[in-house]
Amino acid sequence: MIPHDKHLQIGSLLFEDLDQIDLTGPFEVLSRLPNSTYRLYGKTAAPVRDLKGLRLAPDATLADAHQLDVLHVPGGFGQEALMEDAEVLGWIRQQASGACCMFSVCTGALICGAAGLLKGRRATTHWASFHLLPYFGAIPVNERVVVDGTWVFAAGVTAGIDGALRLAAELRGDEVAQAIQLYMAYAPEPPFDSGTPETAPSPILEQVRRSAQTITTQREQTARRIAAKLGIATDAVDSFGENRGFVGEPAKSFIPR
Amino acid sequence: MIPHDKHLQIGSLLFEDLDQIDLTGPFEVLSRLPNSTYRLYGKTAAPVRDLKGLRLAPDATLADAHQLDVLHVPGGFGQEALMEDAEVLGWIRQQASGACCMFSVCTGALICGAAGLLKGRRATTHWASFHLLPYFGAIPVNERVVVDGTWVFAAGVTAGIDGALRLAAELRGDEVAQAIQLYMAYAPEPPFDSGTPETAPSPILEQVRRSAQTITTQREQTARRIAAKLGIATDAVDSFGENRGFVGEPAKSFIPR
16 A cells, blocks of 8 residues: 555556547546546647547646656557557656556557566456567466556456556555445446457357457567567567466565555 | 447437546447447537546537437436536437437436436436435336336446446347457456445445535435426435335346337
8 A cells, every 4th residue: 555645646648549448447446546636648638539439638748747656558459559659658668667556458568568668577458469468578467457566457448447446455445445446336247248258159259359350460560570679589479379378376465666 | 129220329418527437338338339320419519527537528519419319328426517407408308209229327317317207217326326216206226227118227337338238239239249348358357345335345335425425415405306396296205215226127128119
């Protein structure tokens, strides 16, 4: 836990074509932490559209940001455009060097990987990109929420809600997280058991894989290029298949710096 | 189901001080329905802030809206300001008269109630406002998602995700909903069992109830005033306590008009 009298500066990276609930799920939780401020940071002050068209406006630009205590990096198809964006990657690196916690959701992990921050780290991401983690030197862990030191990784999309509740508990204690969970009536009842590649009906899995094929291929090519830049040997990586992650030990306790 | 070749016009009411995930949860699901358009409608074209400060921009104004097939009404503290807003209530009534489906999330149900649309309807809303449903002539059903004819009601906040998946299945079939669920990796793992008044630790429940006391009292006063306008006798209602809803029969099948 962080001392309750320390004000927490929390920020999300906002970018064009993000998947909005990668951001809005965690926002729902973390904007309710006591004694904290939550702001969204964009490359410019202009609103962005999420990949299905929702318009979200930043509170400030990257250049305006002071050091954050918690940096949240969401994902979504627009992540690809940031993978070699020196300004964004430099900003993430700089924030990571001073933050007490980094929080990646979905393919936000790939952006953090491109920033060179995942080497040797246990991590997770969306199931369709899970096999790409080793290109960034990460150790893939097939769990919904993975905690590694001061990093919290949530897997795909809606996993950001679970990750944010976990992070809320780490930062401000279990009672705070429980009160937020009760407020937001988070007692989910999915109408189908189709939320993971392991449980979804095979034809559904094949269909969703096919629909993600173009972006997945593009992400693979980008990941290989970045692995070369980061000096990560990709021979062993290339034989690592999708969804063959290690099921890690239960996540370790979180000790903020 | 709606014929697959019928294009669906889906819209959300956007307003100041809504609870953003009441909107963004359903958006994540319903914006992925095949052959559909999803737009956000505000009283004006200006962006609004959700009750914790997230800035969302409308796609159009209420006046610009053609007849929608699906109208989604989110909730949040800002709902109070709409309860006697003739423009908004009239717009909802007009849309409801031609929509094939109405979808209320959280205290969005109170707005629909104020529009006079809940008389005799089985409905649900956020647990802290559940006892107010009878003031609008509704039959409270203590379930996370309630389907009544062409209406779908989701209970508090994150229940909108479950309600939207249910609605997606009703509109476009189970396979479509399952594919969306897999894409969005919706296999929730809440870190605590604190998402309902029944399961939350008592001190947490008391704390959250206390923190909602001011808005709940205000909502009660508004509900009584509106009950009088709607001609609903409130004697029996006043003795109906919070969270003493009827557990209804399993939700009925949904037959769009």
